[in-house]
Amino acid sequence: AGILNFCANNYLGLSSHPEVIRAGVETLEQFGAGLSSVRFICGTQSIHKDLEEKISCFHQREDAILYASCFDANAGIFEALLTPEDAVLSDELNHASIIDGIRLCKANKYRYKHMDMQDLEAKLQDAQKHRLRLVATDGAFSMDGDIAPLKEICRLAEKYEALVFIDECHATGFLGPNGRGTDELLGVMDKVTIINSTLGKALGGAAGGYTTGPKPLIDLLRQRSRPYLFSNSLPPAVVGCASKALDLLMESNAIAQSMAAKTQRFRSKMTAAGFTISGQDHPICPVMLGDARLAAVMADDMLSRGIYVIGFSYPVVPKGKARIRVQISAVHSDEDIDRCVEAFTEVGRKHGALP
Ligand code: PLP
Numbered sequence: 618a619g620i621l622n623f624c625a626n627n628y629l630g631l632s633s634h635p636e637v638i639r640a641g642v643e644t645l646e647q648f649g650a651g652l653s654s655v656r657f658i659c660g661t662q663s664i665h666k667d668l669e670e671k672i673s674c675f676h677q678r679e680d681a682i683l684y685a686s687c688f689d690a691n692a693g694i695f696e697a698l699l700t701p702e703d704a705v706l707s708d709e710l711n712h713a714s715i716i717d718g719i720r721l722c723k724a725n726k727y728r729y730k731h732m733d734m735q736d737l738e739a740k741l742q743d744a745q746k747h748r749l750r751l752v753a754t755d756g757a758f759s760m761d762g763d764i765a766p767l768k769e770i771c772r773l774a775e776k777y778e779a780l781v782f783i784d785e786c787h788a789t790g791f792l793g794p795n796g797r798g799t800d801e802l803l804g805v806m807d808k809v810t811i812i813n814s815t816l817g818k819a820l821g822g823a824a825g826g827y828t829t830g831p832k833p834l835i836d837l838l839r840q841r842s843r844p845y846l847f848s849n850s851l852p853p854a855v856v857g858c859a860s861k862a863l864d865l866l867m868e869s870n871a872i873a874q875s876m877a878a879k880t881q882r883f884r885s886k887m888t889a890a891g892f893t894i895s896g897q898d899h900p901i902c903p904v905m906l907g908d909a910r911l912a913a914v915m916a917d918d919m920l921s922r923g924i925y926v927i928g929f930s931y932p933v934v935p936k937g938k939a940r941i942r943v944q945i946s947a948v949h950s951d952e953d954i955d956r957c958v959e960a961f962t963e964v965g966r967k968h969g970a971l972p
Contacts, residue, residue: 630948644857762896
């Protein structure tokens, strides 16, 4: 029956959507293979401006700026925004690209314990001496599928006059009633100041990233952000695919709902089978196994049964917390989900992960 991919970030299945592919081909033909330039020289076409407008409209923000990747968006923002008089407060489990972006800036750095609001408050109190405070967190954390407590983070940010930045790579397009992301899910769209996200996961899966937020911030990034200033602009075909993906999501949230139903099916069937699945209602479904070798051997055995999954162990996740990270997509059928659960159950029994 072929191999089923359960380890891609293709949450909505848009990378193989016929309309997304057609839009990419048409844009390639009409606008060429590439611009051979950064944006501010001769690398801006109408499609780049249109996509930036669409992104800000999707997130209900004032403006947006495109990058070659979200890694670049994260590399560019902190240095451009923060000075040595400022402070950045970062969740200890933030994505590597946020950590690297923060390393590049000269602000005072605070690292709070993962999703620990008491620790964040203590660090915010300490950071009151600085000119400006920025709290930075992943909206959804990719290793555990857990969701940042944005309501509490925004409440603390208000109390201590801080700005909130979220990385929405594992949320854009599918979390929240209209797929706007974690801020919509948790009812704080008007409280989160800055969003960075990717076009390389749910939004077509090719490449590209962006920052969206207040217009003065985006203007500042166009003047100062180094990955924007010194790296080639996004290829037209990539822009065309992402733009069509956003059109589809703004027309209807049926695809996101279908993915949510399949996530629910997988999580409940796996839990009933006796597995522990980390995270909350997120399509990242880490099957917790503990032992690194067990995770690797089980993942190999799953592949021999036609299910493509990968074991994660130290140093990617803490010691003793090895897991197989399953990712659900809207393109999985109910039968695909059931086939995956059956394979896990057989392999789990064989290797002693289940009684
Ligand atoms: N931020 C998070 C949370 C991610 O998971 C990733 C990708 O793995 C990135 C940023 C980087 O995104 P991109 O692939 O667009 O550079």
